[in-house]
Amino acid sequence: MTKLRGKAIVAQSGGPTAVINSSACGVIQTALGNPDVFTGVYGALNGILGVLDEDLMDLAKEDPGEIDRLRRSPSAALGSCRHKLKDLQKDRTDYERILGVFRAHDIRYFFYIGGNDSMDTAAKLGQLAREIDYEMIAVGVPKTIDNDLAFTDHCPGYGSVAKFTAASVMEAGRDTESLYTHDTCTVQEIMGRNAGWIAAAAGLARRSEEDAPHIILLPEVPFVIEKFIAQVQHSLKKYKRCFIACGEGVKTPDGRYLGEAGGSFATDAFGHAQLGGASDAVRAIIETKVGVKCRTNRAGTAQRNAMHFASATDVAEAYLVGAAAVEAALEGVNGKMITLVREGNGSDYRCTTGLAELEDVANGEKMLPAEFIGSDGISVTDAFRDYARPLLAGQAEVEIADDGLPVYARLAKHMVAKRTESR
């Protein structure tokens, strides 16, 4: 079989992570190392939007040192997006436009770093390409802090957000511990809209019983207000304080997000509808129904980009899946996503890569399984700890300048001359 020659393009999609650039670095460096196959290595500005708008950059023109620095730089250096393509069955315009841009630049390899939606996009592009006989290879690279992609043991990005979150809960937990006579409760809101993987990781901060978090609120466990109040009171009685790790996606038994459901809790509490997130609702409940002061912490986007305390394991694996995507493509693999395959656990933990169908990944979602959730519904099990611990291991190297702050990459973004009419 003669290898398909042509340009490669890499794009990043969805919410940034600490290590999505490490994956991009793996793709770019491996592709640049195979000039016999890849006649160019392009990046799409802001994910699939950049392809639609033909905003392409020539990554071969970047300073190789800056490309290498991507390995230890957070967020999406190529730019990301949250653009959802139309349904291929109903409207092929976007997909045809993308393939039109690919054809105009002889782009034959598409490496898409993202979550479910991105895998769906890549799968459908491949499908249309086959239909119209445009020879191309699409390989997906998994990325999501949410850790909810199916067919992969875990997702690059998760280990680092888990590590930062657990350390942060550990540290803020010590704050509540020292000031319980004044600030008795603290709620820390943790990302994860549908799955509780990151909130669960906060549980790793709890090495001894009195450590924070005393209560973990997971999206997988319906929030029952009376039960919660009793749990807080129990913690106050036992530890004189209560630290709550609160998943942003926590829902009431009727399936509403706690933040939105605020209407019922907070109208009650303050006489007006509640804005804000789950942590604000939880605080309102504690202050009005339990009657103690409650603080809220919500690191927001800072948590998913915390490269300054990222997991070395995560950074290495993120690079690995990027490099593996290119290597798989070189072997003719098409329409697949690279997966992480765990071999051994604890100090025996090792990780290799595997493959899954893009379509399968697109349609799957991996919630926190029941055996990882404590029987009280507000803690994690040893099985979860065993699963999660190796993913946080090791301190990722970060370049620190004389001013004590990190040095992160920024690409020069050498834009490629357009060859098509604007859409």
Next chain:
Amino acid sequence: MTKLRGKAIVAQSGGPTAVINSSACGVIQTALGNPDVFTGVYGALNGILGVLDEDLMDLAKEDPGEIDRLRRSPSAALGSCRHKLKDLQKDRTDYERILGVFRAHDIRYFFYIGGNDSMDTAAKLGQLAREIDYEMIAVGVPKTIDNDLAFTDHCPGYGSVAKFTAASVMEAGRDTESLYTHDTCTVQEIMGRNAGWIAAAAGLARRSEEDAPHIILLPEVPFVIEKFIAQVQHSLKKYKRCFIACGEGVKTPDGRYLGEAGGSFATDAFGHAQLGGASDAVRAIIETKVGVKCRTNRAGTAQRNAMHFASATDVAEAYLVGAAAVEAALEGVNGKMITLVREGNGSDYRCTTGLAELEDVANGEKMLPAEFIGSDGISVTDAFRDYARPLLAGQAEVEIADDGLPVYARLAKHMVAKRTESR
């Protein structure tokens, strides 16, 4: 002069910091090293509350390894409090109770680690002790993330919160940079109720013009809504995004906190009174008056305890002031607070200790000076950068376990038998 012999007591007060335990470690280790003078080394549980309640712990009984680990453990391991003593002129009860407890245990040395209020307490205790002829020595150890104590170049705790804040703004700034087509603005709320020192430190994240933060809102600069809207629009035009570092203590021209003033902004915006802090008010303004999506980040108590990315300079200086307090007391110094004295700047930065009157510190407050604030009111000057940079330098060592998470000290707290009736 014969040296005063007796027990030493150390207490921690106010909001925890990443390094208040480093100072405690400096006090404890230096005091334990001088058993000829200090017949015992006690700690007060939860600051001055522990003295009032005679909740004292014998620190000599702690594992020396755990005492040493305090040097790199955040928050207040002895426990802290926000208890304000009554005015000595009006009600001497509390002060007499404290001296009664000191006398019962032959406590002759009082080392109080805290801010203005703590220095006030220590000063007044000393004053009353002289009046009633109870021989004792009180020395203050500066601590506050707010960096607003007078007579000291800077305060232990500031360098670390500044370092974490700047890194976090740098990282979240990259998030906004990559996702500007969706999440166009981000407001990160930063601690500092009265002074803008920490918010200013976010400015260190901005190495090039397009870096975050594009706007710094300082408590020292009145917030004028029309001006702010124009500044956001300018940033959107220039960078397609806007990242705002927002001091929690930002005030309107009539002196109300922005969070409280929400009434006017947010009733306007959402038809109901605004809860929450300054960042919620700023988000409401951006979403309704500028018309773009705005995220809010608020690390809360996690920011002031972020030992996982603390400044090595800060940790060393925090230990230094603790040790210096004991050494000063050994030389008969009384009624003073240890200060940090800067000698040289930039790569020549060195720091020694000095002394200030407790009373002077108690009555002073150091706002961000005008020469540190840019002429636009939303940036910091090179003079500030020169001042702040050395304080963030170096990575503090933290013990990391196999699970990738820090190991922080927790004292066993061997409580001392009570010798007085409860108050």
